[in-house]
Amino acid sequence: MVRSRFDSQLEQLDVEMIKMGALCEEAINASMKAFLENDDVAAQIASEKENEIDRKEREIEALCMRLLLQQQPVARDLRLISSALKMISDMERIGDQAADIAEITAFLKDNDTKSKVHIRDMGIAAIKMVTESVDSFVNKDMKLAKSVMEYDDVLDNLFVEVKQELIDLIGKDKANGEFCIDLIMIAKYLERIGDHATNIAEWVEYSITGSHVKMAMEEGNK
């Protein structure tokens, strides 16, 4: 088997990407638990996960640099490694946003209003997108990557829905104002997580096909 060492290093990269993706899911899960159940321990976990995600980003960066140095990859190998380098930046931002959500929950007064808006659904959608984007990378699954890109609309629509719900709540009672502003921030963070998952899926597309959907669109507009 030629290049077996290189292939085993690429498998190692897949494993590390799965681990980083799993950390992102855990961070979002913990921040949502902190939000929905006023769970301080969960908020603390989200913050710790963010630190772990940052460390994992450094580790994967180092692995990619080593692969570039030692193996001088070309073609699909080069696309895969350069995509991984871009994807970990998005995953690192996902970790930050999960921690930001957890941070807001610490100041959030308990209020049953939060169960009346669709933030929980946004959390579920965001986790689904993150999981599937990383899975699409590891399995080189173009169909799954496309479905992640499309699913971003679901999350965006939920955000619009939540925004309207919060406007209605403020309209009913101005005393809800501060609380609703905190909630819209959380919703916005979840919406951004969806954008990062979409970026990951776009890099998966580049890794598989050699063309990047955004770049292709920009070229088309020229």
Next chain:
Amino acid sequence: MSKISISDLELHYSNFNALKNVNLEIPEKEITAYIGPSGCGKSTLLKSLNRMNDLIEGCKITGTVLLDGEDIYRGMDINLLRKRVGMVFQKPNPFPMTIYDNVAFGPRTHGVRSKVKLDEMVEKALRDAAIWDEVKDRLKKNALGMSGGQQQRLCIARALAVQPEVLLMDEPTSALDPISTSRIEDLALELKKEYTIVMVTHNMQQAARISDNTAFFLLGEVVEFDKTEELFSMPKDKRTEDYITGRFG
């Protein structure tokens, strides 16, 4: 625009079919790299571009190679062809004579006798080959006393002295250290402003670094020919992908 146009080229060494239906357009004033495993025909094709295979017994060539539209196998004077299409080999091969005489050899063969003219031509060729500053004070020294990297640049100067249009390079850096390799690569990039360069290389990174176009050969066939950046980032043929990523065989 194509400097060299190769059509339906077939080459046999007795019963061995070394080149099969090769069709390639070599753009002017660009570097075109030939890559592929040993024995794939890339050096054979390179040598076909200035008819160096004609010397080999049992060699039979069909198809056409046009240099600026002129068929090099039909009616072109071979000395004129080799003046227009120079060659540099894998191993530096200076003649056992002075540095000056090495470079002046070509122009003298083509009838230049004037000392002033020869001095001018030698200096220009050595300058173009980025070696003038290193040898200007020892032009009368034997070329065999130079380092490998210097000898190779001298050979390039010797090829340039007859003012060719095309420079063929057959693995020009495979016998050199990294610094000399880097010098030759920089030189090739400089030379392409004036010359069309065709280079055979086993060093994939070298092809990716300096060439504009790359052709991948396998078993005497051109599997893929494309812009270098395209071929090394998104090869169209699976065999190219397997070869350049090192998963061939």
